Amino acid sequence: MFGDTIAAISTAWGNSGIAIVRLSGPDAWAIAQRQVRLQTGAPLKPRFARNAVLLDEAGEVIDHILVLPFRAPHSYTGEDLVELHCHGGSLAAQRCLELLISGGARMALPGEYTRRAFENGRLDLSQAEAVGALIQARSNEALRAANRTLDGELTRAVGEIYEELTALGAEIEVGLDFPEEDVPYIADESLADRLEVVRQSLADLLERCSSGVILREGIRVAIVGRPNAGKSSLLNALLKESRAIVTAIPGTTRDVIEAVLTYRGIPLRLVDTAGITENYHDEVEAIGVERARAAMKEADVCVWVIDGSEPLHQEDVDRVHELADTPHLVVLNKADLPQQISEASLTALIPASTVISVSAAEGLRLDELKESLVGLVSGTGALDTGLNASSRQVEELRGAIASVGTGLKALGDGLDQALVSGCVGDARRSLSRILGGDRDEDLLHEIFGRFCIGK
Ligand SMILES: Nc1nc2c(c(=O)[nH]1)N(C=O)[C@@H](CNc1ccc(C(=O)N[C@@H](CCC(=O)O)C(=O)O)cc1)CN2
Ligand SMILES: Nc1nc2c(ncn2[C@@H]2O[C@H](COP(=O)(O)OP(=O)(O)OP(=O)(O)O)[C@@H](O)[C@H]2O)c(=O)[nH]1
Numbered sequence: 292m293f294g295d296t297i298a299a300i301s302t303a304w305g306n307s308g309i310a311i312v313r314l315s316g317p318d319a320w321a322i323a324q325r326q327v328r329l330q331t332g333a334p335l336k337p338r339f340a341r342n343a344v345l346l347d348e349a350g351e352v353i354d355h356i357l358v359l360p361f362r363a364p365h366s367y368t369g370e371d372l373v374e375l376h377c378h379g380g381s382l383a384a385q386r387c388l389e390l391l392i393s394g395g396a397r398m399a400l401p402g403e404y405t406r407r408a409f410e411n412g413r414l415d416l417s418q419a420e421a422v423g424a425l426i427q428a429r430s431n432e433a434l435r436a437a438n439r440t441l442d443g444e445l446t447r448a449v450g451e452i453y454e455e456l457t458a459l460g461a462e463i464e465v466g467l468d469f470p471e472e473d474v475p476y477i478a479d480e481s482l483a484d485r486l487e488v489v490r491q492s493l494a495d496l497l498e499r500c501s502s503g504v505i506l507r508e509g510i511r512v513a514i515v516g517r518p519n520a521g522k523s524s525l526l527n528a529l530l531k532e533s534r535a536i537v538t539a540i541p542g543t544t545r546d547v548i549e550a551v552l553t554y555r556g557i558p559l560r561l562v563d564t565a566g567i568t569e570n571y572h573d574e575v576e577a578i579g580v581e582r583a584r585a586a587m588k589e590a591d592v593c594v595w596v597i598d599g600s601e602p603l604h605q606e607d608v609d610r611v612h613e614l615a616d617t618p619h620l621v622v623l624n625k626a627d628l629p630q631q632i633s634e635a636s637l638t639a640l641i642p643a644s645t646v647i648s649v650s651a652a653e654g655l656r657l658d659e660l661k662e663s664l665v666g667l668v669s670g671t672g673a674l675d676t677g678l679n680a681s682s683r684q685v686e687e688l689r690g691a692i693a694s695v696g697t698g699l700k701a702l703g704d705g706l707d708q709a710l711v712s713g714c715v716g717d718a719r720r721s722l723s724r725i726l727g728g729d730r731d732e733d734l735l736h737e738i739f740g741r742f743c744i745g746k
């Protein structure tokens with residue numbers, strides 16, 4: 292519990308129907324009651340809204356409001372809390388806040404209500420972060436992933452695996468504590484079986500959380516290729532708007548152009564780039580080529596565009612081979628024109644790549660292209676069971692999987708169970724950090740600092 296009482300406007304700034312000011316902390320009720328005059332003399336009752344007028348120091352009416360009190364621990368923060376529902380527009384709520392501050396409250400920091408909810412055990416870190424993601428969500432899918440985590444799905448899944456690891460750790464330790472028995476308490480084979488189950492559960496969870504990251508952060512797609520292949524046309528066709536300049540002159544695009552398209556709830560961050568070539572005309576184009584290469588490195592997926600109405604260039608084949616280790620697609624563009632390159636012959640030259648023949652000009656097969664893009668990074672179907680998780684949480688899951696893997700390897704190599712015990716401990720600590728069990732001050736500060744004031 293915290294000693295001081297915080298106040299903030301929890302609704303957005305500007306004109307609106309209603310603006311909510313929240314007070315949370317031990318003096319919330321006392322401060323609210325000092326600053327408002329209730330319509331009738333009856334005392335405030337938890338979770339019953341009351342009509343009131345808000346008065347300034349001189350007794351002048353500032354606003355006609357609704358007062359909604361909550362009693363600890365039954366509130367969002369788990370503390371005594373009072374909501375003052377003012378009229379919208381910035382002034383009434385601002386004056387209300389000032390009165391609460393002069394009445395003894397302190398201005399809340401960004402995310403401080405949710406931070407208090409976390410500190411008071413009302414939410415764990417995954418749920419607190421889901422609150423942030425819920426506010427940021429730009430698609431129904433992202434919203435669902437946030438709600439699943441807020442409902443505790445990630446908490447439960449992590450908790451179950453954590454408990455199994457705890458049980459395994461305890462059983463190993465019993466064996467280590469009585470070495471005179473000469474046989475381990477838990478046989479290597481059954482330990483390996485159970486660790487394998489844990490590893491699989493972690494892998495499933497990782498897949499769901501990775502989908503959550505994709506839903507929130509999207510996929511960076513670099514549209515690259517030789518000059519005049521139709522990269523900018525493809526960008527425009529996907530966006531269904533004329534975002535980038537298109538001309539028949541090779542070297543039209545110089546700068547990197549970014550735009551976002553949402554497909555199946557996933558923000559696709561499209562990056563159109565200058566045509567990549569060794570034979571540029573001027574310094575501007577040379578810089579453009581440099582930027583295009585940088586965009587390729589930063590992308591989650593590269594789309595290499597080839598003009599199918601022209602004979603195939605060796606440069607195209609070479610560049611596509613260079614992409615072998617990164618997720619990529621090859622787009623054979625201008626399918627509306629007579630083709631000099633067939634999908635089949637190109638596939639034979641670059642068997643490791645998926646080739647899709649499209650027409651940017653006529654909008655042919657663009658849905659297939661989007662579907663393949665999403666498929667490349669999200670794998671199979673986990674999108675509709677996605678859980679909101681931060682990149683940090685995904686990293687912790689990967690760490691836990693690695694630790695369990697190390698333990699399994701030690702067992703396979705016939706090493707002592709004491710080593711496995713260490714790995715199980717490492718995996719447990721990774722999971723604990725997902726839910727915020729380690730109370731890392733800097734991390735908490737970082738996470739809650741990203742919230743808005745009043746949340
Ligand atoms: N006016 C208002 N709307 C809001 C919020 C809020 O704080 N105030 N929320 C803030 O983010 C969200 C709703 N989340 C909330 C979660 C728990 C409690 C709460 O008071 N829980 C108590 C009482 C439960 C009950 O009696 O129904 C508890 O769980 O014990 C309130 C809001 C979205 N809308
Ligand atoms: N027929 C046909 N023409 C296309 C298609 N896509 C692009 N073009 C034409 O090809 C030319 C080059 O298109 P851009 O989109 O500017 O090509 P780019 O790859 O962005 O070119 P740079 O920016 O110079 O690297 C333009 O004349 C387009 O109209 C297509 O699908 N079919």
Ligand SMILES: [Mg+2]
Nearest residue numbers: 522523543544
């Ligand atoms: Mg272009």
